[in-house]
Amino acid sequence: MNHGKSADRLLSASTPVAGSVELHSMTMEGNVMRMREVEGGIALAPGATVALQPGSLHMMFMNLKQPLALGTKVPVTLQFEKAGKVTVSFVVKAQPPGGMPMHQH
Secondary structure (H helix, E strand, O other), rough: OOOOOOOOOEEEOOOEEEEEEEEEEEEEEEOOEEEEEEOOOEEEEEOOOOOOOOOOEEEEEEOOOOOOOOOOOEEEEEEEEEOEEEEEEOOOOOOOOOOOOOOOO
8 A cells, every 4th residue: 555645656576585576467358368567667546555466466476496385474575666665574375266377487
């Protein structure tokens, strides 16, 4: 959530468990779901919440240094245009039924 009074933008993310982190979007093109890296970051209007989740806007951890075990807490540093760096922690959960298959990036 953007708690600020002005718009901000999530520019990038990083984590020690992966070589890199990419911000992706999912869109339908005809009958095919396409995943693309987000150019220019993810916009956050003042007071707005943007959910990152499978099948929509999401982060993809590329070149994992080792498999992630269920229940593990993963530190992720988010880089915002105005707010700067914010470190958060994600808990590794099981893939939801019907979720996207795992990619070995």
